[in-house]
Amino acid sequence: MNLTRRSLLASASALAVMPKFALGNEDTEVLEARPGAVSLVSDEFPATEVWTYNGEVPGPEIRVAQGARIKRRLVNSLEQPTTIHWHGVRIENAMDGVPGVTQDAVQPGGEFFYDFEVPDAGTYWYHSHFNTTEQISRGLYGALIVEEPNPPEVDHDITVVVDDWRLGQDAQIDPDFSQIHDWSHAGRLGNFLKATLTPALAEVKQNQRLRLRFICVATDRVMQVAMTGMQGKVVALDGMPLAVPTPAGVLTLGPAQRADVIVDVTGEPGGEAVIGFVGREGNITLASLAITGQASLASRGDIPVLRQNPIKQLDPLNGAKIAELKMEGGAMGSLKQGIYKGEMMSIDKLIENQQIWTFNGVAGMPDAPLAEVALGETLRIPIINDTAFAHALHLHGMHFQEVMPDGSFGPLRDTILLLRQERREIAFTASNPGDWVFHCHMLSHQKSGMITWVKVTA
Numbered sequence: 001m002n003l004t005r006r007s008l009l010a011s012a013s014a015l016a017v018m019p020k021f022a023l024g025n026e027d028t029e030v031l032e033a034r035p036g037a038v039s040l041v042s043d044e045f046p047a048t049e050v051w052t053y054n055g056e057v058p059g060p061e062i063r064v065a066q067g068a069r070i071k072r073r074l075v076n077s078l079e080q081p082t083t084i085h086w087h088g089v090r091i092e093n094a095m096d097g098v099p100g101v102t103q104d105a106v107q108p109g110g111e112f113f114y115d116f117e118v119p120d121a122g123t124y125w126y127h128s129h130f131n132t133t134e135q136i137s138r139g140l141y142g143a144l145i146v147e148e149p150n151p152p153e154v155d156h157d158i159t160v161v162v163d164d165w166r167l168g169q170d171a172q173i174d175p176d177f178s179q180i181h182d183w184s185h186a187g188r189l190g191n192f193l194k195a196t197l198t199p200a201l202a203e204v205k206q207n208q209r210l211r212l213r214f215i216c217v218a219t220d221r222v223m224q225v226a227m228t229g230m231q232g233k234v235v236a237l238d239g240m241p242l243a244v245p246t247p248a249g250v251l252t253l254g255p256a257q258r259a260d261v262i263v264d265v266t267g268e269p270g271g272e273a274v275i276g277f278v279g280r281e282g283n284i285t286l287a288s289l290a291i292t293g294q295a296s297l298a299s300r301g302d303i304p305v306l307r308q309n310p311i312k313q314l315d316p317l318n319g320a321k322i323a324e325l326k327m328e329g330g331a332m333g334s335l336k337q338g339i340y341k342g343e344m345m346s347i348d349k350l351i352e353n354q355q356i357w358t359f360n361g362v363a364g365m366p367d368a369p370l371a372e373v374a375l376g377e378t379l380r381i382p383i384i385n386d387t388a389f390a391h392a393l394h395l396h397g398m399h400f401q402e403v404m405p406d407g408s409f410g411p412l413r414d415t416i417l418l419l420r421q422e423r424r425e426i427a428f429t430a431s432n433p434g435d436w437v438f439h440c441h442m443l444s445h446q447k448s449g450m451i452t453w454v455k456v457t458a
């Protein structure tokens, strides 16, 4: 029999929906971390060897209703340990996926059963939390979409995963994940930017309404994303709806940050709607959608406001606990010494241990938490970025709000981008018991020192 390309594709997709490995819990879907190859650049280049969930990069999109339970059996078919972190989800601590803190790393050939509820609607993602600079750079991430009970009316609801790959001329991943120059500067930046749209979308019509869920999965790069031929508003950040949507101009997405935008296609039929990366050396097209006609004569009117998630926002900060976080180190920094694994070391000795950055003078995970708070207690964290680089700080388990200089509070977020030498303050009311890591999501920085934790006692 002559297999046409079409029938081959059909059988490949039939395989993709086939269940589940016989692992004792046959009802549980599997996420298998395993090596694979995908066409990343174009058909003219060889396939790129990657690490995948179930053979895909991004991994299979998980899309569930608000309040649903997600159950996945992680099977580790890599040659090194791994775990999965469910980024931005208000999750039970034991399911948070941090090796050495909330679970043991899953060894090669091993497995772990994740089972948790998703209380909040929004755009989240899942990714490896072990050896993350390498594992996320090689492709171990996927989108996690939690749908509202009454979602806003749109013609297309599209997840846009934006990544930054470092590839050689043969389209293979640069295997050097331990360059001290990367770590001490802005991190391991790539040379090939790619946006993956799910479902794949190639054509739109004028006056159609799109919901675009942007997820920046780059290990270290801050993405500036612009849209042309489309106009609308940012309706949510890091999964959480904005009380007042803001115009969708150029979006700044630090590593791990998300933005939901609702836009109407305003470009003329025959033209295109473009999602682009705004860079110093010019703009790069990440996705281009042909505008093939007109859906209606007029645009659809006001952009809706999404319903807030059931999270208590900050009250006045009277009586809050305060724990300052000072970031130091890196190239052009003044760091002379720091504590690593309980020992005071000179900067040279720190570098020998591949540590370059400190939080409050400590490189790497400290024995004592940055702060210990009781459930219901409010914690303020003034953050001082005394370094020459930007950092994207991510708190696990709970969203926080920025405390603005005028005392007002910013929107709920799980990752905050601080530019060089910036001082900002965040605060949150502890609502989720457990040990929660708080780290730079520029993963080269995390690996070389920038991680601490917060303890919430029940």
Ligand SMILES: [Cu+2]
Residues within 6 Å of the ligand: 390, 391, 392, 440, 441, 442, 445, 446, 450
């Ligand atoms: Cu950083």
